[in-house]
Amino acid sequence: MNDDARWLHIKDLFRECQLLPEGERDVWLAGQCADDTVLLAELGTLLSAQRASHDILDDGAMGALKRMHIDESSPDLIGQRIGPYRLLRLLGEGGMGIVDMAEREDGGFVQRVALKRVRADFVSAETRSRFLRERNFLARLTHPHIAQLHDGGVATDGTPYFTIEYVEGIPITRYCDAHKLDVRSRLRLALQVCAAVSYAHRNLIVHRDLKPSNIPVIADGVAKLLDFGIAKLVDAEQGGGRTATQARMMTPEYAAPEQVLGEPITTATDVYAIGVLLYELLSGRLPYARADAGAVSWAKAVVEDLPDSLGHALGRTTGTANTATAKATAATRGVNASTLRRSLRGDLDRIVQRALAKEPESGYPSVAVRPNEHVAGQRDPRIVGKSRACTAALASRSRARRYAGRTRRLEDRGRACRRRQRKSRCPIWRQRRQAGAIPARASARCARPA
Amino acid sequence: MLGSIAGWQERAMATASKITELLNAASSGDATAQDAAYALVYDELKRCARRQSALAQGSSLSPTALVNELYLKLRAGQVDHIENRRHFFALAARAMRQITIDHARHRKRAKRGGGAEHIEINTCDLGATTAEQTLELDAALCVLSERDPDLGQLVEWHFFAGLTFQDIADELGRHERTVRHDWELARAFLRQAMDAGHAT
Numbered sequence: 001m002n003d004d005a006r007w008l009h010i011k012d013l014f015r016e017c018q019l020l021p022e023g024e025r026d027v028w029l030a031g032q033c034a035d036d037t038v039l040l041a042e043l044g045t046l047l048s049a050q051r052a053s054h055d056i057l058d059d060g061a062m063g064a065l066k067r068m069h070i071d072e073s074s075p076d077l078i079g080q081r082i083g084p085y086r087l088l089r090l091l092g093e094g095g096m097g098i099v100d101m102a103e104r105e106d107g108g109f110v111q112r113v114a115l116k117r118v119r120a121d122f123v124s125a126e127t128r129s130r131f132l133r134e135r136n137f138l139a140r141l142t143h144p145h146i147a148q149l150h151d152g153g154v155a156t157d158g159t160p161y162f163t164i165e166y167v168e169g170i171p172i173t174r175y176c177d178a179h180k181l182d183v184r185s186r187l188r189l190a191l192q193v194c195a196a197v198s199y200a201h202r203n204l205i206v207h208r209d210l211k212p213s214n215i216p217v218i219a220d221g222v223a224k225l226l227d228f229g230i231a232k233l234v235d236a237e238q239g240g241g242r243t244a245t246q247a248r249m250m251t252p253e254y255a256a257p258e259q260v261l262g263e264p265i266t267t268a269t270d271v272y273a274i275g276v277l278l279y280e281l282l283s284g285r286l287p288y289a290r291a292d293a294g295a296v297s298w299a300k301a302v303v304e305d306l307p308d309s310l311g312h313a314l315g316r317t318t319g320t321a322n323t324a325t326a327k328a329t330a331a332t333r334g335v336n337a338s339t340l341r342r343s344l345r346g347d348l349d350r351i352v353q354r355a356l357a358k359e360p361e362s363g364y365p366s367v368a369v370r371p372n373e374h375v376a377g378q379r380d381p382r383i384v385g386k387s388r389a390c391t392a393a394l395a396s397r398s399r400a401r402r403y404a405g406r407t408r409r410l411e412d413r414g415r416a417c418r419r420r421q422r423k424s425r426c427p428i429w430r431q432r433r434q435a436g437a438i439p440a441r442a443s444a445r446c447a448r449p450a
Numbered sequence: 451m452l453g454s455i456a457g458w459q460e461r462a463m464a465t466a467s468k469i470t471e472l473l474n475a476a477s478s479g480d481a482t483a484q485d486a487a488y489a490l491v492y493d494e495l496k497r498c499a500r501r502q503s504a505l506a507q508g509s510s511l512s513p514t515a516l517v518n519e520l521y522l523k524l525r526a527g528q529v530d531h532i533e534n535r536r537h538f539f540a541l542a543a544r545a546m547r548q549i550t551i552d553h554a555r556h557r558k559r560a561k562r563g564g565g566a567e568h569i570e571i572n573t574c575d576l577g578a579t580t581a582e583q584t585l586e587l588d589a590a591l592c593v594l595s596e597r598d599p600d601l602g603q604l605v606e607w608h609f610f611a612g613l614t615f616q617d618i619a620d621e622l623g624r625h626e627r628t629v630r631h632d633w634e635l636a637r638a639f640l641r642q643a644m645d646a647g648h649a650t
Contacts (some may be wrong), residue, residue: 014638015631046639049641050590050641055641056583057640060609061546061547062612064580064583064584065549068554373536
């Protein structure tokens with residue numbers, strides 16, 4: 001057998017091994033290789049190499065590039081002082097900033113903070129102004145769900161730094177799954193995020209990088225919004241609340257169509273990201289079936305595809321490492337699959353679909369304006385239909401509370417009759433019922449056991 | 451500096467249409483066009499990488515995002531031709547490989563030069579280790595490509611260009627599972643070759 005044929009043979013055997021349970025491979029191979037011990041040994045080496053632990057090959061080239069970069073440019077300052085702070089350990093590292101956990105001892109009282117500084121090798125005028133802008137943004141924001149700015153200064157070597165509230169939490173999506181939160185509790189957390197983002201918008205700041213890793217939840221169930229590193233100021237005078245298109249930077253899964261296409265970014269861009277987040281929190285899936293098919297398809301899907309309905313997405317088994325079935329997803333929400341499907345149907349589905357609308361509504365400078373307009377009765381969210389502006393419903397606490405309430409009602413079947421009476425007294429419900437938006441049996445649906 | 455945003459966008463579009471043009475010429479057999487296309491893709495990706503690392507603070511860098519960004523630009527210039535697309539992925543993967551290797555070499559040189567006295571026994575120098583591994587991987591990949599060019603290409607596309615198995619399966623008209631199994635074999639081969647390099 002020449003080398004080529006031998007390699008093809010190895011390839012075939014290796015492939016077939018993949019189809020066998022791991023325990024049966026050795027015996028099967030021994031049979032296949034008969035008395036070719038060299039071949040057997042070669043395959044044995046390959047199979048054990050396959051089982052070897054995580055290495056550079058699992059991270060991809062950019063992982064390697066990043067690691068080479070990180071420690072090339074972040075001199076080890078752990079244990080040293082910056083201003084009155086002592087650096088404890090590295091928390092994270094981005095393109096131009098480094099975040100360390102630090103503490104300050106002040107009259108016997110130890111304050112722990114996150115200290116952000118620019119990378120020593122990146123202190124261009126632009127970096128500096130970007131960094132200072134983030135500091136200024138944070139200084140304008142005081143909100144229970146946004147990590148609070150404490151202090152700022154300049155280190156002895158001239159690099160600027162600032163400190164913010166140290167948030168010891170885990171990303172919101174992981175938090176929800178780890179605590180097996182039900183739909184209602186998930187919505188409550190999402191509302192905290194909405195409140196924070198809405199507050200930032202009212203202060204004319206677009207976050208532009210909303211994603212679970214920037215929204216940790218701390219132990220007592222409080223979500224905190226982090227990282228305004230690429231946030232932008234909404235320029236009310238120029239272009240009706242749009243920010244200029246910047247060099248494209250985005251986290252693909254949470255990027256809105258206008259980000260993919262490099263079009264102007266508005267507050268609606270944040271609304272879209274919240275839509276993706278909500279979608280993920282509720283269904284455990286990302287909005288597009290093409291998502292699993294890679295980034296090129298993803299970008300196309302963001303621009304071209306309509307998101308699956310939440311219930312439909314639930315039936316989609318994710319192709320990634322953590323394979324999740326509808327049953328498993330429902331279990332992490334403390335219900336069975338059909339109950340979950342039912343509670344995601346209707347209003348929640350509509351809200352999410354609207355948040356994920358392709359066209360950002362251009363007429364609104366910020367989310368904060370929208371609820372008022374709804375209150376004023378100028379726009380009926382159902383009529384505006386596909387425009388993303390309708391996600392005002394999401395931003396408006398009162399309405400979103402209603403959705404949370406609806407889910408609770410679903411779970412809480414015992415008091416069905418009283419509920420029905422209460423509902424029929426509700427003017428909004430009655431109005432919608434008369435308009436035919438709610439089918440006759442919907443009123444009975446709440447009462448029907450699973 | 452990027453100059454004005456508008457100017458930058460214009461330049462990017464011009465580059466994209468230039469790459470498209472060169473890819474078209476290359477697919478009709480023009481060898482110099484191929485080299486020129488490669489050079490442009492390389493420059494553009496490097497620029498993307500630099501810009502991302504300079505601007506996208508806190509957000510994750512991914513080769514897919516880079517290749518994808520370039521691809522979307524190209525799409526705007528009508529590189530929808532399947533042949534050209536495959537060609538583009540091949541060029542992009544090669545360019546990303548080169549960028550990674552260049553960086554690893556640079557990293558290694560920098561360590562050997564000025565920084566040597568800072569090395570302490572207890573400090574795990576992640577960057578230097580990664581640079582070392584990257585170069586070993588490159589060498590192992592050369593061996594693999596010689597033995598099996600298809601697997602070599604798969605590694606370039608998946609590891610360097612960040613294309614997913616599904617992307618690759620779609621491009622090559624194969625089943626995703628087959629591609630996944632091939633990757634398992636390629637990875638095992640590379641690991642074993644890298645280990646063998648250590649042993650000698």
